[in-house]
Amino acid sequence: MSPPSDTWIIAAQCPSRLGTVDVVTRFLKESRCYITEQHSFDDRLGERFFIRAEFRPLDDDFDDEAFRAAFAPRAEEFDMTFELTPPGTRMPVVILVSKADHCLNDLLYRYRIGQLPIEIRAVVSNHPDLEPLAAWHDLPYYHFPITPDTKAEQEARVWGVIEETGAELVILARYMQVLSSEMCAKLAGRAINIHHSLLPGFKGAKPYHQAYDKGVKLVGATAHYINDDLDEGPIITQGVEPVSHADYPEDLVAKGRDIECLTLARAVGYHLERRVFLHAKRTVVFAK
Amino acid sequence: MSPPSDTWIIAAQCPSRLGTVDVVTRFLKESRCYITEQHSFDDRLGERFFIRAEFRPLDDDFDDEAFRAAFAPRAEEFDMTFELTPPGTRMPVVILVSKADHCLNDLLYRYRIGQLPIEIRAVVSNHPDLEPLAAWHDLPYYHFPITPDTKAEQEARVWGVIEETGAELVILARYMQVLSSEMCAKLAGRAINIHHSLLPGFKGAKPYHQAYDKGVKLVGATAHYINDDLDEGPIITQGVEPVSHADYPEDLVAKGRDIECLTLARAVGYHLERRVFLHAKRTVVFAK
Amino acid sequence: MSPPSDTWIIAAQCPSRLGTVDVVTRFLKESRCYITEQHSFDDRLGERFFIRAEFRPLDDDFDDEAFRAAFAPRAEEFDMTFELTPPGTRMPVVILVSKADHCLNDLLYRYRIGQLPIEIRAVVSNHPDLEPLAAWHDLPYYHFPITPDTKAEQEARVWGVIEETGAELVILARYMQVLSSEMCAKLAGRAINIHHSLLPGFKGAKPYHQAYDKGVKLVGATAHYINDDLDEGPIITQGVEPVSHADYPEDLVAKGRDIECLTLARAVGYHLERRVFLHAKRTVVFAK
Amino acid sequence: MSPPSDTWIIAAQCPSRLGTVDVVTRFLKESRCYITEQHSFDDRLGERFFIRAEFRPLDDDFDDEAFRAAFAPRAEEFDMTFELTPPGTRMPVVILVSKADHCLNDLLYRYRIGQLPIEIRAVVSNHPDLEPLAAWHDLPYYHFPITPDTKAEQEARVWGVIEETGAELVILARYMQVLSSEMCAKLAGRAINIHHSLLPGFKGAKPYHQAYDKGVKLVGATAHYINDDLDEGPIITQGVEPVSHADYPEDLVAKGRDIECLTLARAVGYHLERRVFLHAKRTVVFAK
Known part of the structure; x- marks a missing residue:
């Protein structure tokens, strides 16, 4: 708001x-x-x-x-x-995605109805899949494929878009790539990632499968600023959802979508309203 | 805290x-x-x-x-x-109860471990049942029975205790009596009640039975300052708990106990820390 | 799921x-x-x-x-x-909307990714506004304007679409019209409405404004089957969200959107998975 | 219930x-x-x-x-x-504690009002502090101090009480001692521990301090069956509570108390009602 x-x-x-x-x-x-x-x-x-x-x-x-x-x-x-x-400021934003579209879809909806005061300058992905969604919202979409060999080069192209568009905030809306330390440094305090688990519970890949194996009764999501210590960036906000034995890994993934969307959108909202202060490895968040 | x-x-x-x-x-x-x-x-x-x-x-x-x-x-x-x-201020308090002891038990525990900076000057009830609990905490207990004929008189005795003990806050911890308008006026802004429903949902008596009849999927509790408009006093905080078709009225009562305790204790804590501001029929609450 | x-x-x-x-x-x-x-x-x-x-x-x-x-x-x-x-059953659905698009957007997203096993046969509205959203999802959109004089006639046209499309479920995704008793009877047990408050708290129009006036600290949403007793249909599920004094009515409306979407989608999911049983004025819901 | x-x-x-x-x-x-x-x-x-x-x-x-x-x-x-x-079965229970009394106080309250169908045969501690609380509830209290040298011997005395009293369930209500593998084996499936964090987030000691250092925005508690893999026993239920930057470690400890009490009591209730099934490292919980 x-x-x-x-x-x-x-x-x-x-x-x-x-x-x-x-x-x-x-x-x-x-x-x-x-x-x-x-x-x-x-x-x-x-x-x-x-x-x-x-x-x-x-x-x-x-x-x-x-x-x-x-x-x-x-x-x-x-x-x-x-x-x-100033009032009415709309922050220029670039959104990074891979294939999963739930967070992007959610952000674009909030953008479209004016709930998030942003100006999306570009959507960038290592996959072509989400182009139609961006196109429907009249947003430029950059498909920069990535291979082990072209990682540095691809990142440079992503950085190029961020620079050229004048983006002040980068949102990693389930962008499944690890950024280099240099990129993290350049984006310090202005790149928000959604990690699909309750950090520090399940770092790394496939957290919902890890959660299933442990038999946890709650799953969650963590929105944080990125830094070069993977999955350890300063936390902005976290969300949680109860689950049961009857939720198989694929169910946890599905249940997780909602909480990921809400948690990421809340973090972005806090950031836009200048409610988040970053100092050392922690944040101060003046929520309403 | x-x-x-x-x-x-x-x-x-x-x-x-x-x-x-x-x-x-x-x-x-x-x-x-x-x-x-x-x-x-x-x-x-x-x-x-x-x-x-x-x-x-x-x-x-x-x-x-x-x-x-x-x-x-x-x-x-x-x-x-x-x-x-000043730091270390412990507010003098009188607690009013009837027969249900869960909120009293909870408040006394928090008092005993120093979590609530209060000084309980008396526990007053229209029933004798909770005397042993008060006694174990070395607290004076006043049993003032009430009948339709002695309502005014009984209230005067309650008021007497409040005055004599210098209580600055009165906590109605499931005190099942309606206070007179005069009493409400005298206690304006310094008497907190816990209503065992999510107001304004189920006003009046037996809210859990009302909730069962409606088939609601959530029950709650409301902590509010009392005023002479019964169940309409300014709300301080509210809590909620999911329920199901398998919860009969007596189950709702049992489930409600926890949320009543937590909600009342939170409201009292906010009041003690001067986080609650009362103006007209609404409150401003600067929660942490 | x-x-x-x-x-x-x-x-x-x-x-x-x-x-x-x-x-x-x-x-x-x-x-x-x-x-x-x-x-x-x-x-x-x-x-x-x-x-x-x-x-x-x-x-x-x-x-x-x-x-x-x-x-x-x-x-x-x-x-x-x-x-x-049978497995893989996709229930034929008609969605009714007015101008607010958050619930529709949310349902269409879940439909698009296959999370809700439905086949949307039509989107019907008393306003033209949401046609582009339906169109992007390749869905037929019927704009049936309504005036006090044409209420019965308009409802007949809505019913026509329901019948012709063979819809087994009608979702009122913030359809701001009151249905006639006859229509309610014809849709008994197969029309789900989202009411933007925690019923029976704030029935009728502008519940968020009512909530603000009361100074509540929680707002919610209720998904229920419609019946001819307005806002009193059997409840399927409810959701809730904390709010503060700093939330003006328009903030409550914005905060309410998320909880409305989630609550409606959950109710529809339960219905599709045959987890909801309707009997008299209450439901039995075998949630996972 | x-x-x-x-x-x-x-x-x-x-x-x-x-x-x-x-x-x-x-x-x-x-x-x-x-x-x-x-x-x-x-x-x-x-x-x-x-x-x-x-x-x-x-x-x-x-x-x-x-x-x-x-x-x-x-x-x-x-x-x-x-x-x-059979109906009316009250399970014989031994409760282990150290110095913290919030979970014990909570369990004793539920026991006293008959909410938990248990028969507490003994309270055992490595400290004398909680004896008065046990005494007020007319419960035998065993103080078995522990030193690095007497660990095995002390555990044998604890086991002695469990055996002699015929306890079918052992509740570790913030018992801050690690049990031996032998003891864990003997208590498999009938000893419930409350870990004061959201496992697997913060294993080991001082989880609230760990949580503060990480700047998390949620703290939680985990009730689980003990096994010889410390902090890794099968999870029964988990609870969670939002926190902010303004919560220092001591505040997290205080906020954690409520969620620890509720989570432990819920797990014990599920166990008593035979809602929990243990198989391999996971549980199936048929909650109401």
Whole structure:
């Protein structure tokens, strides 16, 4: 759910220190910005401060460039990084897929009805299968096949699309390829993967088969930022679903689809609304 | 979960207006109070502002009386009511029960292990049954029987205990009596009831039997502040549990016990941590 | 999830009486049918017996007509109605919609990937909006506008499509029209509606707005068979989702979409797998 | 929830073969036993059949010894093991604890109100702390301290209590000791442990601290039969609870208590109602 059309977001983080809230909220007040929702958290173990505010400028001639320029020196004093997001911002996105289409289908639906404020610049896949689905939504589709020999080259082509389209977020919607460390580094904090299990429970391939073998009574999904430590990226959100002895591996796969879609869409929504803060290997998520 | 032992809480509300966050956060900064968690919300339909901050005074000689005195005029300017809660505060509580003991048992356990920062001053009942349970926890137990003729008188005795013990919170842990409008008014905002259904689904008596008759597939419980509109008090939190055709009314009652305990305890915890704000007929709850 | 491709289903019900299980299971054994999953329940308040078995004929020349003919007299002895469903059965379906497309989109996706064993014969709407979505799935779309004056006539046209297509199941996927008693009677037990609230909580129109006004902390959806007592049809399954004070009515609507889709799809799946038994105003659901 | 007071349970398992259902249900019918609820499942990967039926003998002079004797040869023909449980059976139980009392407190409450049909013969601990709680429920408490040197000897004393009391079920209610392989073998299928994490996610010690370090957004608990492969025993049921960045390890521990209590109690309830079947490393659970 995106904030009302007149609402800006400021999101910031910095080392813990007296005055971290005040430096933000005072400036907003001085700038005649009315705060409609605000959340801050100080991680006492990590000694790190996080703040997010939604606000509505009271004056019609609110000038965000001036705002940024005036706030920058104050932020700097606190070693604070900040991001200002105007209302109606639609983040440019590239979606990576393989053959499974449930997450893509779900994202495209939310995109189509305007629930996710994104602008999908491209769908990229190592398989041709999902082209018709992209085409129906009038989206460019790039089919870059991959073989053991062409892995680096294929990744370069994927990166090319990300760069050329100006994508700020990459969504791995069941893209079944492992990215190189370099690619992970370039996409740090802006690539969200859905892992089809409750990490760290079942890492690696075929987690639903692993789950069946263990006889678990719950299956789940994990949405996380990618990093070069495979299946260990910072977790954004997780979902879960009860299962029974009567669910064979293929049933777990089917049941898992729903929870994968919901979990990925929720993570993307949080990211778009600047509710997720990444620091070290953990996230702070100011959910509604 | 109570905040760490050095953490204070300030909770405030007032009409919506520019500067409502700033008046609180600036004062905290000026008072050298470090904010560890903070949440504010502006209800745009109700035009009402709510804020809650946990903070740690950086100076050893923090003087809360001086803090209150100095902040009061600033708050007044905004028509703001506020409450300052010191670390380690244990709220004086009276618990009302009838015969069912599951919620009482649950609350006493959480009290005993220190999970709920309360000081139980008395357990009051219209039946004698739960005295041994109270006694094992070294708690005074008042048995005030009730008949149609003695209703007003009995309520007066209950009120007497509340007054004499200085209870700031009254928990109706399955107290099966309807309170008078006067009593409700006197306890406004400081008496929490657990209704054994998902309000407004099944108001009134025997909700689980009503649920069975309707063939519902979910049962639930609602924790709410009492008011004189029976079963319509402002909702704090709700819980739910799946059920099936094989659950007869007595099974629903049994399944309901767990969800009633959990829901009531969660509501009480939110109240104690000053996470609940009451305004008109709705609540704002800053859950963790 | 449909049973494996060699698996038949028998579903039956009758008044409670000694031998109700035996008459089914003995016949299956005598017919050399191997039972892979079986569930029976005797409703002691309603004095009614329900049974469902999945089985695999051991002989290649299994003749279902012969099976039916031979079992019929035994069933009759118990006043038992039964239904035999061959593997791979795809139920003919008509879907009714208005303007909201989330449930339709979700059903069409599950249909497309074969998760729901249905054959969609038509999509019918009182609005033209969802035609492109139906068209992309190569489905006939009937736009039958409705006005207060043409209500009966429009319903007759809808009924015409149901009859002509041979639909065995009608799914009201957010069809915002009230059906006449006659139509309800004709569709008894084979029309599933999704009500966008946790019945009987918020009957009627705009349930999310009602929910907001009450300040509830949970919203839900109810899938039920329609009957002529509006919003009171026998419940098949219900879903629920936590919400907060920060969710305005439009947020509740958005959050509700997911739970509506999931709840409706689950109900349809149960119906297709013959897991739902309807008796009087309640259902028996043998979920996996 | 225990079945009504006139209801017997038969639970059986055997290799997959035609007639496995019939051999049970036909005998029940011939014995004039009315089946009120019945569930069977054939594990096609494990080629194993499981059945459970609740039934009510229609004749007052039902003789269970005669029933057993007459059914035994039929069962034998199918290599079927079976167990017949009379109404009102209360299983003799020994509970093992260490210092944490939440699961014990929860079990004792359910025991006291008759929700769990057990007869607690003893509470055994390696610490003296929980004796008063046991004493209040009039239960014998054995304090058997343990040191690295006395591990075998202490276990022998625990075993002594189990044997002498005739316990048929041992509940490890946060008993923080690893049992020897011999002890595990002796308790196979009749000792239920609660592991305070969602296995196989965080095996071993301090799972909540592990969970915090990973930044997970869900914590859970797993109830399982013990076996000599530590933390890998067959899972009976699992529970889960959402958490956030604001939950420090001690908060996770506190939040975990509720889900541990509920999960353990549910597993014990399933076991008592003979809903759990153990085969190889997995369970079949016929939940209501």
